[in-house]
Amino acid sequence: MSTPIAIIGAGVAGLSAAHALHAAGLDIQLFDKSRGSGGRMASKRSEAGVLDLGAQYFTVRDRRFAEVVAQWRQQGWVAQWSPNLYHFNRGQLSHSPDEQERWVGTPRMSAITRGLLGELPAHFTRRITEIFRSDRHWHLQDAEGETHGPFSRVLIAAPAPQAAALLGAAPKLAAAAASVQMEPTWAVALAFDTPLDTRVEGCFVQEGPLDWLARTRSKPGREDQPDTWVLHGSSAWSKQHLGLPKEDVIELLHGAFAELIGCAVPAPRFTLAHRWLYARPTQGHQWGALADGDLGIYACGDWCLSGRVEGAWLSGQEAARRLLEHLG
Ligand SMILES: Cc1cc2nc3c(=O)[nH]c(=O)nc-3n(C[C@H](O)[C@H](O)[C@H](O)COP(=O)(O)OP(=O)(O)OC[C@H]3O[C@@H](n4cnc5c(N)ncnc54)[C@H](O)[C@@H]3O)c2cc1C
Numbered sequence: 001m002s003t004p005i006a007i008i009g010a011g012v013a014g015l016s017a018a019h020a021l022h023a024a025g026l027d028i029q030l031f032d033k034s035r036g037s038g039g040r041m042a043s044k045r046s047e048a049g050v051l052d053l054g055a056q057y058f059t060v061r062d063r064r065f066a067e068v069v070a071q072w073r074q075q076g077w078v079a080q081w082s083p084n085l086y087h088f089n090r091g092q093l094s095h096s097p098d099e100q101e102r103w104v105g106t107p108r109m110s111a112i113t114r115g116l117l118g119e120l121p122a123h124f125t126r127r128i129t130e131i132f133r134s135d136r137h138w139h140l141q142d143a144e145g146e147t148h149g150p151f152s153r154v155l156i157a158a159p160a161p162q163a164a165a166l167l168g169a170a171p172k173l174a175a176a177a178a179s180v181q182m183e184p185t186w187a188v189a190l191a192f193d194t195p196l197d198t199r200v201e202g203c204f205v206q207e208g209p210l211d212w213l214a215r216t217r218s219k220p221g222r223e224d225q226p227d228t229w230v231l232h233g234s235s236a237w238s239k240q241h242l243g244l245p246k247e248d249v250i251e252l253l254h255g256a257f258a259e260l261i262g263c264a265v266p267a268p269r270f271t272l273a274h275r276w277l278y279a280r281p282t283q284g285h286q287w288g289a290l291a292d293g294d295l296g297i298y299a300c301g302d303w304c305l306s307g308r309v310e311g312a313w314l315s316g317q318e319a320a321r322r323l324l325e326h327l328g
């Protein structure tokens with residue numbers, strides 16, 4: 001058996017790379033600090049049903065991504081979501097229909113990464129703290145002090161600040177990753193016993209604390225869920241309120257929601273808040289992926305491209321392509 005390749009991060013980018021490398025006949029091993037796969041496209045099980053707290057949907061612009069999404073659709077992992085869309089601007093809630101195709105995982109966003117993970121070898125609840133070389137191979141150290149290896153190559157598929165911290169052995173790559181600023185997002189879920197009397201199913205919010213809100217049961221595969229809403233704070237508001245206790249975040253975003261939604265909003269029977277520290281890069285890049293073929297270190301993630309699900313998937317493909325190219 002050949003020496004395997006380590007992939008740190010089992011979000012869309014890491015799993016995209018894992019798939020491409022596995023398909024090329026290479027042994028890979030995935031490591032993630034969380035309890036499961038998905039990263040920022042994870043879904044949380046709760047007493048109010050499954051909640052998509054991170055990525056809400058994705059769009060498709062690239063031909064290669066379109067091909068893979070067609071396969072995901074055939075496998076039953078995704079379906080189109082055509083919400084009744086609104087936008088909120090200058091104190092006005094307005095209907096805002098468009099022609100854009102939007103896709104969601106079914107019956108939850110994490111169905112995609114769960115499908116991609118399949119039977120691939122993965123180690124969860126393993127926060128990697130260091131990558132070091134010994135005997136011409138790479139080894140990983142985790143937060144519990146355990147070492148993993150040997151690996152022939154390492155591919156880091158974590159958000160830029162977390163990738164930068166692991167790229168000490170490749171200073172140029174570390175500097176590029178460290179130059180990427182990522183902004184936080186507070187996410188709040190609210191569940192109501194009585195469905196809200198509104199036609200809104202998704203809303204882009206252009207002022208105030210909120211950035212986006214969505215009605216979970218308007219998404220395919222979630223029709224039977226209670227009336228649950230996911231609200232996202234804007235980057236500016238989330239940054240400003242980064243250290244606020246969750247109860248206060250829920251109260252403030254619930255208040256902003258009640259003010260703009262245009263119908264009576266009773267007290268929710270269930271609430272939840274989640275803070276995404278590295279939610280989105282402040283700007284997109286055209287790097288595809290970062291690579292040092294001589295060292296055998298690669299980095300990928302949404303921050304190497306568009307800061308969206310599509311960008312993450314394409315970046316994983318690009319990292320795998322460059323790794324395979326170096327192998328000859
Ligand atoms: C609130 C929110 C809303 C969004 N909405 C949309 C949307 O509607 N449409 C869209 O296209 N995109 C959206 N996005 C962006 C989208 O979720 C991301 O672009 C995409 O999921 C990023 O995938 P990734 O694999 O690059 O990174 P991630 O999903 O962040 O995966 C990185 C993985 O690395 C792991 N990790 C990090 N450090 C370590 C370490 N030291 N050791 C081990 N594991 C580690 C993490 O646990 C994580 O699982 C949203 C993001 C957020 C946060």
Ligand SMILES: NC(=O)c1ccc[n+]([C@@H]2O[C@H](COP(=O)([O-])OP(=O)(O)OC[C@H]3O[C@@H](n4cnc5c(N)ncnc54)[C@H](O)[C@@H]3O)[C@@H](O)[C@H]2O)c1
Pocket residue numbers: 058059085086087096097098100184185204211232279280307308
């Ligand atoms: N909160 C976060 O941390 C985070 C991180 C990454 C991406 N996102 C969001 O993910 C979405 C994905 O982007 P995309 O380009 O794939 O999707 P998209 O084409 O649906 O939306 C892109 C942007 O165009 C505007 N827009 C689109 N349709 C609109 C409509 N009908 N009415 C009014 N405005 C409209 C919105 O400002 C929206 O943010 C974006 O909304 C983005 O803000 C959020």
